[in-house]
Amino acid sequence: MTLTCQQLLQKHTQEWQEATVHPFLVQCKLGTIQQNQFNTWLVQDYLFVVDFTRMVGRILANAPSQHFDVILGGLVALKDELNWFKEKAALQKLDLDTQKQLTCSEYCDYMNSLAAMPYPVQATAFWAIELAYNQGWQLPGVMPEPYTEFADRWGNPGFTNYVKLLEQQADQGLQTASESIQHQAEEAFLKVARLEKDFWQMAFNAA
Template sequence: MTLTCKDLVTIHAEAWERATVHPFLTGCQRGTITAAQFNTWLVQDYLFVKDFTRMVGKMLGAAPDHHLDVLLAGLMALKDELLWFQAKAEERGLKLEAPRQSTCSHYCDFMAGLVLEPYPVQATALWAIEAAYNQGWQKPGPMPAPYTEFADRWGNPGFTDYVKLLATQADEVLTQASDHTQALASTTFLRIANLETAFWQMAFVA
């Protein structure tokens, strides 16, 4: 059996659609999202990105040598992203030392456990998480202020190119993986799609 990232999107099409087309994102595009809802997401996403950075760092130990350049570039971008989150929080008068919501905690715990999975599963997870943000912020179309810079950050062509590189790396190791590892990758992809949906929804229920 062969499996690629494109296959995973097809196999789990409904879950992926929910993860990348959500009322939170369409609300940003239409200007109907409230400041409180957006701020809830922003603070929790900062907490998420801190643990996501740790996940990517741990991947370096399992990655083949020729994958390191892309992973290290991603880590450098994440450093800038954390500083950017801090600047956005200061502009909005938000405290980033807030406790995690349960949805954020579940996602972070899931990422922490990925270090125990085979590298093809880790590579698939990294691509899926980044692809969900990339597509999620692109699909609604142009975003009005004050959400324009958020859409530009994750929906810009440079970030899309990075996601494509991650897909290429994941495809390379997936196609060489055992059926069992491919099955794990598929399950992981579906879990990420569901967690992404819950993360967007958290803004409405927190």
């Protein structure tokens, strides 16, 4: 039996719900999130995306060449995203040269540790990380200013489509993977879900 991304979502609905539905996002939607909470998220997510970009670069190096198109598209989007984060931080006079909080640090360490894992595990984690933000920012519905563009960055239809392509690539990798590798992919999915939940809570705690 081969594992698929959809099976992971069906098997672990509770964990995935906790990864993608959080008071932080609800309060962005309501416009009641505190500036301190939002700014903490902004700075820590920039630091996250720096290490995420490194992870995607390493995944590209392991991927079959048929997967390059989607991954290179992702890297181009990350080039834009990193510059966008810097602009947003500058507008709020936030210092990006800041220490990672513990949860951010744990997430980045985990992404670094994926370097030693087989490609299907990496591709599954990559898909899960992007899906978490795609669904997380999309589920609450249209957000008020100044959060509209944040929700749109990860919730827009083009991003949804990109995540579907990542899913196809992960599924393709899993199709020929051993049971042991499929098990590692499931563990990676659950680890990402837990770290996503903790990341929202980390920012929320800044109140």
